[in-house]
Amino acid sequence: MSRGHCILSHGFESGPDATKVTALAEVAERLGWTHERPDYTDLDARREVSVVGDVEARWQRLLDRARIAAARGPLVLAGSSLGAYIAAQVSLQVPIAALFLMVPPTRMGPLPALDAADVPISVVHAWHDELIPAAEIIAWAQQRSARLLLVDDTHRLAAHVETSAQAFESLLRAV
Numbered sequence: 142m143s144r145g146h147c148i149l150s151h152g153f154e155s156g157p158d159a160t161k162v163t164a165l166a167e168v169a170e171r172l173g174w175t176h177e178r179p180d181y182t183d184l185d186a187r188r189e190v191s192v193v194g195d196v197e198a199r200w201q202r203l204l205d206r207a208r209i210a211a212a213r214g215p216l217v218l219a220g221s222s223l224g225a226y227i228a229a230q231v232s233l234q235v236p237i238a239a240l241f242l243m244v245p246p247t248r249m250g251p252l253p254a255l256d257a258a259d260v261p262i263s264v265v266h267a268w269h270d271e272l273i274p275a276a277e278i279i280a281w282a283q284q285r286s287a288r289l290l291l292v293d294d295t296h297r298l299a300a301h302v303e304t305s306a307q308a309f310e311s312l313l314r315a316v
Contacts, residue, residue, distance in 0.1 A: 143174060143175045143214070145174050145217060146214065146216050147165070147174050147177075147216075147217045147219060147313075148178075148210060148217075148228070149165050149166055149176060149178045150178075150181070150218070150223075150227055151178065151180075151220070151224050152224050153193050155221070157180045158178075159221070160302050161243060161298060164305065164309075168313065177210075179206060181202065184196075184198045191250065196226075196249060196252060199223070200227045200230055200231065203227050203228065204234055207235040215238040216236070216237045217312070218240050218241070219240070219242070219243075220245075222246065223249075225242035225246075226246050226249055226255060229255055229256060229257040230255075230257075232258035233258050237260055238260065238261075239260055239262070239263070239316050240260055240263070241263050241264075241308070241312050243264075243298060243305055244272075244296050244298060245273070245281075247281055259285075261312065261315060262287035263308055263311070263312040264282050264289045264290070265308050266289065266290070266291055266292070267301075268292065268294070269294065270296045275291060278291075288311075288312075290308050
């Protein structure tokens with residue numbers, strides 16, 4: 142029997158088989174959670190909408206899946222970069238048990254600033270993120286009393302995939 146369901150959203154110009162979301166999926170499975178990794182690559186390719194593709198359609202795709210999953214039981218949303226942004230925003234619209242964010246953008250152009258439901262939140266961010274300054278994430282996490290892990294890395298968190306997976310495991314064990 143499953144403890145709940147995780148939806149793991151990849152970053153921009155990545156994919157559902159990306160290293161970080163794959164590592165999270167392995168953790169979820171090992172701990173008895175079902176999981177899915179939506180594919181947003183078709184929406185990322187829509188450069189006629191914006192330089193980061195069709196973010197609003199990404200948001201809607203996740204929202205649709207999250208509503209179905211939340212109706213079946215506990216739901217945890219997780220994501221990397223743009224995937225983290227949409228996971229946080231969807232958390233405001235669907236009941237979730239927890240939220241896991243890796244290098245989340247605090248702003249997305251004309252879209253709403255990063256916000257999230259009042260649930261347990263765990264954030265992994267890089268001190269040397271070239272896209273999202275660590276200071277912005279520190280302030281955001283502090284306002285929400287979120288668990289925050291800052292690592293010596295860049296936006297891709299390439300050197301901290303296992304560290305991110307361990308932080309995700311800690312969150313899932315606490316749910």
